[in-house]
Amino acid sequence: MKIAHEAVGVIGPIAVLVVILLLWGIPAKNNIVLTAAALLGLFGLFTLTFFRDPERIAPTERGCVVAPADGRVIVADSLPDGRKHIAIFMSLFDVHVNRTPIAGTVYEVIRTPGKYFHAGTDRAAAGNARVDVEADTEYGKVCWRQVSGLIARKISCRLKFGDKFQLGERFGLIFFGSRMDIFLPSSAVIEAQLNQSVTAGESVIAKFPTEDFR
CATH class of the missing domain: 4.10.860 (DNA Excision Repair, Uvrb; Chain A)
Known part of the structure; x- marks a missing residue:
């Protein structure tokens, strides 16, 4: 293993x-x-x-967005500005290694100190200690957020400004259960369902209509 x-x-x-x-x-x-x-x-x-860090096989279909973390989908909705928001809750027993949900280039990594509310609550996403990765992709700006939890007090993110990455690459880890949020452009179509169990680097949680990006 x-x-x-x-x-x-x-x-x-x-x-x-x-x-x-x-x-x-x-x-x-x-x-x-x-x-x-x-x-x-x-x-x-x-x-x-x-x-534990098992091998994963990313989908080859163009336009796919994969889960950046193992766990259970707790948010799958549209924001008022049209962006799509998906959140995944990671329990103590899930694989904790995180993977890139899409291919692109990092243009900013923001580390924010905060509280340690239970990661399954709404206030955790905005109030807990977190790391935001913002990236340029062929489909527009994509952001994902590693959020600490009640037990997790440390976040590892290996990405930095200018890094190029492919779909499903390992990029970090959140210690002992936590949460991952991903924010996608309005053109994305959410595939994930609430309470669905997803696998980082493999489970497709959203798709972009590729005919619009030829």
Whole structure:
């Protein structure tokens, strides 16, 4: 199983502590210390599952927008200005690696500090700590937002100004459950349904009418 490199900063300290406890507990034959080492080791293995990074196969059909995160669709609607808004809630048990929903070029990455409301609520999208990626695509400006949650307190985004990316590429990770919002031009047609389970990099959540962009 492939593991996201962000796991090192979390699993590394746990592994070091387990080794220290074993080096202390084994010579001393201290069952309490050895039990603590075993429990901490199990916790480390459980935590490691949050950083699993399975391979994904992006669709080849032109005009597709794929889910940038694994999870459940909690918003699929049009905004007053005509843009399309889709939001995905990531539980603790979903894959946390995020993928680009479309091909394009990054023109701005905005990091905003904030609160840590439950990611499934409306106030989380605007009030929580977040990272906005704004990109130029052949269909217009597209923005997606990594939002922290009640438990998630760290966001990893590897993209920077000028980066070019393809559909379904890995670009970051939100730690321990959170939310992803994506904002599309008005020409996009939403394919995702409320409460639908989606897979990052594979599930088509919207499409652009490609005949308009020949």
